[in-house]
Amino acid sequence: MKNLFLKIVSPDGEIFSGEAKSILVTTKNGEVQILSGHADFFAPLGTGRAKLTLTDGKERLAALSGGFILVSASETKVVSTTFEFSDKIDLERAKLAKEKAEEKLRAAKNDRDIEIAKAKLARALSRIAVCEAAK
């Protein structure tokens, strides 16, 4: 089966560039898996996991949030605000962030605070989930 040419970037730099079998990302509406030959596609990304299947069949899990995915015939681009492979995630920090977000959620007074705390909690939870799934 043909491979797809994939590029993943985040503000920290280029995270992946090269051939891969498939990429699964979490969009705002749920998970989507892209294989080579996919129709041109565009979707904003949500918060959740990503799964990259390399050409040798190995799988790498990652946590992502924000940004978008753009699929065209020549290349698939994942432009994400945060994108961390499981081995790069700081589990302790994520756990700490989760506790802090929960605290903030309890203390939140207006809708805006609640929304921010919820987004933080979702990011922390997805990091923890990815870390545990990769073990």
Place this chain on the structure above:
Amino acid sequence: MAGASMNDIKARIKSVNGTMQITKAMELVATSKLRLAKAKAEGSKPYMETLSEAMKTVFSFAADSESVFVKERDGGTLYVVIAGDRGLAGGYNSNVLKLSQSANDKNVIYLPIGKKARDYMQRRGYASLTDDEINVSDLNVGKCFNLAAMICEKFKAGEFTSLKLVYTKFISMLSQSATMLDLLPLESLSQTNRSEPIFEGDIDEIIDGIVPEYIGGILHAAVCEAMASECAARRTAMNSANKNAEEMIDSLTLKFNRARQAVITQEITEIVSGAEAL
């Protein structure tokens, strides 16, 4: 008389030496900071390039979108100006601040980033978007995105209807140039002949959701580049300050030696003429 001028020259040499020590230290600091900042600026480049490229593709299908980010409206302009927190960086601050003044639109609001930009706008009594003090050195990714979200909200509310970004582009270690980017409203590009991709969701909603992230990404990359430019500009400025100080010390030392020689010659002449008189 000669003795007094000798002391003057000595004092000047000492003070130039003191200045040179400071500029030398600053050059070393700027060099090591530059290495970090350059790596960061280069790291953010692929993101910015891929982001702009991908956004262009999306916007080319959004020409007739109803989103506020695409439509041209009458109103003010917000200039986001990124300068440094500190001076002594050659023309770095003044170049970027001058450029921010070049457009003489009416109805202008500023969002100064960096202490130098803030002081400049305050001194001239320009309207500022927030009273918060935003320094370049503590703008990380998260803060850039928060800032972008705030800007986009105010843009939606109609506080201003176009957005420009003024920052210093990092071209190389020796060359940086102040640049102005038009960010909003989004340029509605003419339809390309590429086939339209499948959009997950309504295109207007997608654009509304993605624009704050786009602005945040650009802002972050611009801040990284501006920081690298500042360090590079400071290093160059301090390097030439060092050279100037060295030249000054050389010419002062020459003057000092001449004055000393003159004193000795005078003394000999006095002794000789004294001996002759006996």
